[in-house]
Amino acid sequence: MNDNRLGSAVSPYLRQHAENPVDWREWGPDAFAEARERDVPVLVSIGYATCHWCHVMARESFSDPGVADLLRQDFVAVKVDREERPDVDASMMAAASAFTGQLGWPLTVFTTPDAHVFFAGTYFPPEPVQQVPSFRQVLGAVLDAWRERRDEVDANASAIATAIRQGAGADATASSGDGRGDGEPRLPAVDTVRGVLDQLRQVEDTTYGGFGGAPKFPSAPLLELLGDLAADDPDGTDATAGARGLLDRTLDVIARSELTDADGGVFRYATQRDWSVPHYERMLYDNAGLLAVAGSAQARGIAAFLRDTLRRPDGAFVAAQDSESTIDGRRVEGEWYRRPLAERATLDPPPLDDQVLTGWNGLAIRGLAVAGARHGDDEMVALARGAADAVLAAHVRDGHVAVRSSSPRGTSSAPATIEDVGLLAEGLLELALVTGAVSYASAARVLVDDGLAGRFGADPVLDTAGTATGEQPQTALRSGTVGLASAAATLAALTGERSYRDAAARLVADRARSGTERPLGYADALGLALALGRPSREVVVVTADREDPMRAAAFGARRPGTTIAAVTPAQADEWGAAGFALFEDRATHDTVAFVCHDRVCALPATTVRTLVDQLAS
Known part of the structure; x- marks a missing residue:
C-alpha cells in the first residue's frame, strides 16, 4: 500500500x-x-x-x-x-x-x-x-x-x-513592525558596535583563517559586518585595520581553499578546520551574500557561477545545486566537483533545487547590484536586473509579494514571509540606485510599506498551536527583518520621510543589542545599527555617461550611513516626480555630483577631485 x-x-x-x-x-x-x-x-x-x-x-x-x-x-x-x-x-x-x-x-x-x-x-x-x-x-x-x-x-x-x-x-514587542510602538528604540552606541571587533579577533583561527574550528562556514553576513566596520572609519585607525585585515584574510582563504570550486561557486561549508573536504552543496544565499563583500576576481567568479549554473532562462535564480551526482550508475557525494572542469562536461552534473525563492532572489539582486557598482561590471548589474524583472513578473501581484516559491511544476501555496518582502525590497532599491531606474524603487516602497504594516501570510497550523516564532537569528543568510529595516532606512534618505528611519531603528534595535554579545547570529543587524548610528549621508551623481569616473568615485565611497545613487538627467526628473524628494531639482545637462548630510548639500561637485574631497569629509 x-x-x-x-x-x-x-x-x-x-x-x-x-x-x-x-x-x-x-x-x-x-x-x-x-x-x-x-x-x-x-x-x-x-x-x-x-x-x-x-x-x-x-x-x-x-x-x-x-x-x-x-x-x-x-x-x-x-x-x-x-x-x-x-x-x-x-x-x-x-x-x-x-x-x-x-x-x-x-x-x-x-x-x-x-x-x-x-x-x-x-x-x-x-x-x-x-x-x-x-x-x-x-x-x-x-x-x-x-x-x-x-x-x-x-x-x-x-x-x-x-x-x-x-x-x-x-x-x-521589541521589534514592533510598524515603528509606532511606545518609546524610542534603543540602538547600541556606535562604539559598542565597533567593540564587537575585539570579540571577533579573539575567535579568529590564526592558523587556517576564518573563525573557530570545524566545520568552517563562509558566514557572509559576518564578513559584510567586517566590511562595514572597515569602511566606517576612513582615517584607518587600528580598529579599522583590524576589521579590514580580518575580512581580507578570510576572503582570501575562502577563495584559495577547496570551499571555492573551479567554476567560482562557493560550497556551503568545509568539514575540516583547514577549509578542506567541503560539504559540496552550493546555495544561492551563500554565493549571493558573498558578492556584497568579495574582491573583483572572487565576485566575478561567483557571478559566473550564478549565471551559468543557477540562472533560469527567464533571469531568475534557482535555490541551489546538489552535493550528489550520478556517476557510473551510482549516486556519490562530491565526485563530480572533484573532477577537472573538462571532464565534468562529459558527465551529468549534480541536479538543481529548481525552486525560485523570492527572498533569496532579492539577496542575489542586492549582491549583484552592489558588486557590479563597486567593480564597474555591467554584466553583474544586468544579471540583477534580469532576476528582478523575472521575480516582479511572476511573484509580485498588484505590487505585493504573492508568491514565496515557484518551480516549473507551479506555484507553492506557502505564504510569503518577512524574508521575501524585506530582502526583495532591499535588492530592488540597490538595483534602482545603480541603474537609475525609478520603477524598482517605487516597487520597493510598496513592499516596505507592506512589511512595516505586517502584511505577511500566516500559517493556520502554527497560529492555532501558538508556536509561530517569527524570524530567528541568521548566520548564513541575511535576515529579512534586517533587509526590511535597511530598505526603510534607504527610503528615508530618498524621500526625506523620517518615519521610515524610525521604523528601521525599531525593527533592528533588539537584534543589534543581542548582537553585541552574540555577533555571529546578528551580524547583519549590527551592520545596520552602525549605519543608523551615523548621520545620514546622501550622494547623487547626475550624468548621462555610465563610464563617467564620478560614478566610480561615488560608489567606491560606500560606507555605513551613506546612500549612493547615479542617474541621468531624465531619470532625476522621474525620481522627483515619483515622490523621491532627494532628486528634486537635480536634473542638469552637465555631469555633477551632490554630497548631502541629512539632506543638507554641499556645493555641487563638477570634478572627480572635488567629489573625492567632499566624500572624505
Missing part, C-alpha cells in the same frame, strides 16, 4: 520523496486533523533538496517498507521543505533546541495532533551507532511514551509550546 501524497508537490524536495513507501503528507491542517481523529503522534521530517544527509536518511529509512509500515500504522508522517516553509522550520527548530544542541537537517520532530513538539533530533541511522539510536528505536520509544506516559508527553509538549509563545511575544 502506498498512499504517498507528494506526487503533485511544487517543492523539489517533497517530490524527491514521492516514491517513498511512506505515506507522506504535506504540512497543513488536514494532516493534523487526521492525527486528532486517529489519536496518533505526528512525525514532521524537515529537509531540503540538496541536503546530503537528507538523501542518506531517505535511502536508509524512508525507502524501507518496514519503516513505512510502522509510520503508516502509528503516526501521521509530514514532509516539509525548509526552503519553502521557513516559518515551519523556524518553529520546529526552536522546539528541537530543547532536545539537542546539534541542530541541522534532516530535522526529525514528533508532535502532538495540536502541533506541539514533544521530541526531536536530526539524522538517525538505520542501525544504532555509538550513542545514537536507530530510527526504528526512536519510533519505538516515541510510541511507547505516547501510549504509556501520555500525561508526561502532553505536559512536556505544552511547556515547550509555552516557552516558544513567550519568546515570540517578547520578540514581537
Whole structure:
C-alpha cells in the first residue's frame, strides 16, 4: 500500500520523496486533523533538496517498507521543505533546541495532533551507532511514551509550546513592525558596535583563517559586518585595520581553499578546520551574500557561477545545486566537483533545487547590484536586473509579494514571509540606485510599506498551536527583518520621510543589542545599527555617461550611513516626480555630483577631485 501524497508537490524536495513507501503528507491542517481523529503522534521530517544527509536518511529509512509500515500504522508522517516553509522550520527548530544542541537537517520532530513538539533530533541511522539510536528505536520509544506516559508527553509538549509563545511575544514587542510602538528604540552606541571587533579577533583561527574550528562556514553576513566596520572609519585607525585585515584574510582563504570550486561557486561549508573536504552543496544565499563583500576576481567568479549554473532562462535564480551526482550508475557525494572542469562536461552534473525563492532572489539582486557598482561590471548589474524583472513578473501581484516559491511544476501555496518582502525590497532599491531606474524603487516602497504594516501570510497550523516564532537569528543568510529595516532606512534618505528611519531603528534595535554579545547570529543587524548610528549621508551623481569616473568615485565611497545613487538627467526628473524628494531639482545637462548630510548639500561637485574631497569629509 502506498498512499504517498507528494506526487503533485511544487517543492523539489517533497517530490524527491514521492516514491517513498511512506505515506507522506504535506504540512497543513488536514494532516493534523487526521492525527486528532486517529489519536496518533505526528512525525514532521524537515529537509531540503540538496541536503546530503537528507538523501542518506531517505535511502536508509524512508525507502524501507518496514519503516513505512510502522509510520503508516502509528503516526501521521509530514514532509516539509525548509526552503519553502521557513516559518515551519523556524518553529520546529526552536522546539528541537530543547532536545539537542546539534541542530541541522534532516530535522526529525514528533508532535502532538495540536502541533506541539514533544521530541526531536536530526539524522538517525538505520542501525544504532555509538550513542545514537536507530530510527526504528526512536519510533519505538516515541510510541511507547505516547501510549504509556501520555500525561508526561502532553505536559512536556505544552511547556515547550509555552516557552516558544513567550519568546515570540517578547520578540514581537521589541521589534514592533510598524515603528509606532511606545518609546524610542534603543540602538547600541556606535562604539559598542565597533567593540564587537575585539570579540571577533579573539575567535579568529590564526592558523587556517576564518573563525573557530570545524566545520568552517563562509558566514557572509559576518564578513559584510567586517566590511562595514572597515569602511566606517576612513582615517584607518587600528580598529579599522583590524576589521579590514580580518575580512581580507578570510576572503582570501575562502577563495584559495577547496570551499571555492573551479567554476567560482562557493560550497556551503568545509568539514575540516583547514577549509578542506567541503560539504559540496552550493546555495544561492551563500554565493549571493558573498558578492556584497568579495574582491573583483572572487565576485566575478561567483557571478559566473550564478549565471551559468543557477540562472533560469527567464533571469531568475534557482535555490541551489546538489552535493550528489550520478556517476557510473551510482549516486556519490562530491565526485563530480572533484573532477577537472573538462571532464565534468562529459558527465551529468549534480541536479538543481529548481525552486525560485523570492527572498533569496532579492539577496542575489542586492549582491549583484552592489558588486557590479563597486567593480564597474555591467554584466553583474544586468544579471540583477534580469532576476528582478523575472521575480516582479511572476511573484509580485498588484505590487505585493504573492508568491514565496515557484518551480516549473507551479506555484507553492506557502505564504510569503518577512524574508521575501524585506530582502526583495532591499535588492530592488540597490538595483534602482545603480541603474537609475525609478520603477524598482517605487516597487520597493510598496513592499516596505507592506512589511512595516505586517502584511505577511500566516500559517493556520502554527497560529492555532501558538508556536509561530517569527524570524530567528541568521548566520548564513541575511535576515529579512534586517533587509526590511535597511530598505526603510534607504527610503528615508530618498524621500526625506523620517518615519521610515524610525521604523528601521525599531525593527533592528533588539537584534543589534543581542548582537553585541552574540555577533555571529546578528551580524547583519549590527551592520545596520552602525549605519543608523551615523548621520545620514546622501550622494547623487547626475550624468548621462555610465563610464563617467564620478560614478566610480561615488560608489567606491560606500560606507555605513551613506546612500549612493547615479542617474541621468531624465531619470532625476522621474525620481522627483515619483515622490523621491532627494532628486528634486537635480536634473542638469552637465555631469555633477551632490554630497548631502541629512539632506543638507554641499556645493555641487563638477570634478572627480572635488567629489573625492567632499566624500572624505
